[in-house]
Amino acid sequence: MxxxxxxxxxxxxxxxxxxxxxxxxxxxxxxxxxxxxxxxxxxxxxxxxxxxxxxxxxxxxxxxxxxxxxxxxxxxxxxxxxxxxxxxxxxxxxxxxxxxxxxxxxxxxxxxxxxxxxxxxxxxxxxxxxxxxxxxxxxxxxxxxxxxxxxxxxxxxxxxxxxxxxxxxxxxxxxxxxxxxxxxxxxxxxxxxxxxxxxxxxxxxxxxxxxxxxxxxxxxxxxxxxxxxxxxxxxxxxxxxxxxxxxxxxxxxxxxxxxxxxxxYSVDYAGSQYLQFEDDEYYYYVKAIPKRLGSRSDYDRSDGDENGEQPEEFERIYGVGREKERTAPPVQDIAAAPDVPEDAAEKFQNVDFTSKLEESLKDL
Known part of the structure; x- marks a missing residue:
């Protein structure tokens, strides 16, 4: 079956x-x-x-x-x-x-x-x-x-x-x-x-x-x-x-x-369960019958790859699979960033940015 x-x-x-x-x-x-x-x-x-x-x-x-x-x-x-x-x-x-x-x-x-x-x-x-x-x-x-x-x-x-x-x-x-x-x-x-x-x-x-x-x-x-x-x-x-x-x-x-x-409508009546719930006004009696899905024994861990990953066929049939490991992108090390050249720092060291800003505002 x-x-x-x-x-x-x-x-x-x-x-x-x-x-x-x-x-x-x-x-x-x-x-x-x-x-x-x-x-x-x-x-x-x-x-x-x-x-x-x-x-x-x-x-x-x-x-x-x-x-x-x-x-x-x-x-x-x-x-x-x-x-x-x-x-x-x-x-x-x-x-x-x-x-x-x-x-x-x-x-x-x-x-x-x-x-x-x-x-x-x-x-x-x-x-x-x-x-x-x-x-x-x-x-x-x-x-x-x-x-x-x-x-x-x-x-x-x-x-x-x-x-x-x-x-x-x-x-x-x-x-x-x-x-x-x-x-x-x-x-x-x-x-x-x-x-x-x-x-x-x-x-x-x-x-x-x-x-x-x-x-x-x-x-x-x-x-x-x-x-x-x-x-x-x-x-x-x-x-x-x-x-x-x-x-x-x-x-x-x-x-x-x-x-x-x-x-x-293929169900397994042998696995039927009767559940009971209640709230402030009612009692609920539920009969749950599991569906007949294929046996997953053929897709156990031994059938996966060397890392234990389930085959793609398993995910396609059952709609589930092992959660893939997701690694965040590497964060750039600020300390390892290249230093600013010394000549560029000396070039802008003696610039008066305030006076430059005032002159530009006068032009406007």
Whole structure:
């Protein structure tokens, strides 16, 4: 375990040192994956299917905040919907405009969750996003989780609408009515939204408890709630659920959540301490849990240089090190200063400085 902890600290230190270069590359790669996925699922507008256009948009996202990637991704989806039909594009524009207004009003910091939701559904691990939101954010983040689910099912629904328009001569009202019916009466989407919201609420509530292994319990409870709601909801709402895919997906979500916990909240419960304080009005009972930092036995005195100095790697990982000896600059010995030449002293010995000063004042 110590090896992994030290590796984690080295990764954190490496990221802290080079984040100015790593972050734009990661945002560019994420934007490329998201935009290519949108084009593969929709692809009704030819100009957006160009890889050069996608690369340019991803480069723009590399210098923008993550919310910029969200807005550009929504813009691409709406444009593809306009490629299907004017009514489809108008419906998508109104729906996403409402979602963005609510998103920027309540949960503007959940951009990564919105971007990762389609990837989680594509890899059959949809429970990862609500678990991460419950562990890292809070109950309000259930809004962003629900928006990610709705967006995924809406993009899948557009294909059916495009087939309907290509087969028959449907009027504008017929297309709008069909889209609204498919969106509102989509039981699979409704079940996924309920499961997502429930997982976020359960995980966020348990994670904040002052209990041992609260994060692990929150992950287990979130996985159990997701499976239970999906299975029971599938039975009552008559939604087809593949049990094997569900189990494998929730297991993958649990593993990813544990990895996330290792990097964000890694503590040593065996070293917990209970402290008590008091003042004039209250008694304070505090539970202190130490963080898991790498073992320092590998950086003992014997590993230093011949003077016992700790290596630079120790200071970089742990942020501490031996205090360097600082010596004050040498004080100049006045006695050792060179004497004034005798001829200079004799030169100024007979000068009347008072008369010189009076003459200069008369000139003024």
């Amino acid at each position: 110590t090896v992994f902890i030290e590796l984690r600290e080295k990764i954190k230190a490496f990221y802290a040192r080079y984040d100015i270069y790593i972050l734009p590359v990661v945002k560019f790669a994420l934007a490329m994956v998201i935009f290519i996925g949108i084009n593969n699922m929709l692809g009704y507008l030819t100009i957006l299917n160009n890889l050069f256009v996608v690369a340019v948009l991803a480069l723009i996202c590399a210098i923008l905040p993550l919310n910029g990637t969200v807005v550009i991704g929504v813009f691409m989806i709406v444009l593809h919907c306009f490629g299907v039909g004017l009514e489809v594009g108008g419906f998508a524009l109104l729906m996403y405009l409402l979602m963005l207004l609510l998103y920027f009003r309540f949960v503007p910091g959940d951009a990564l969750a919105l971007l990762m939701s389609p990837l989680a559904f594509a890899f059959n691990i949809p429970g990862t996003v609500p678990l991460a939101l419950g562990l890292l954010r809070g109950p309000v983040s259930a809004i962003s989780g629900a928006f990610g689910v709705v967006s995924w099912y809406f993009v899948k629904m557009v294909d059916g609408i495009a087939e309907m328009k290509s087969i028959g001569d449907a009027s504008l009202l017929d297309v709008l009515k069909e889209m609204l019916d498919r969106l509102v009466n989509n039981k699979a989407m409704l079940l996924s939204v309920i499961a997502c919201v429930a997982v976020v609420l359960v995980a966020a509530t348990i994670r904040k408890l002052c209990a041992t292994y609260a994060w692990e319990i929150a992950i287990a409870a979130g996985c159990g709630v997701y499976v239970l709601i999906t299975l029971l909801g599938g039975l009552f709402m008559k939604v087809d659920t593949q049990l094997l895919v569900l189990i494998v997906g929730i297991a993958g979500a649990a593993v990813i959540s544990l990895i996330l916990e290792f990097f964000v």
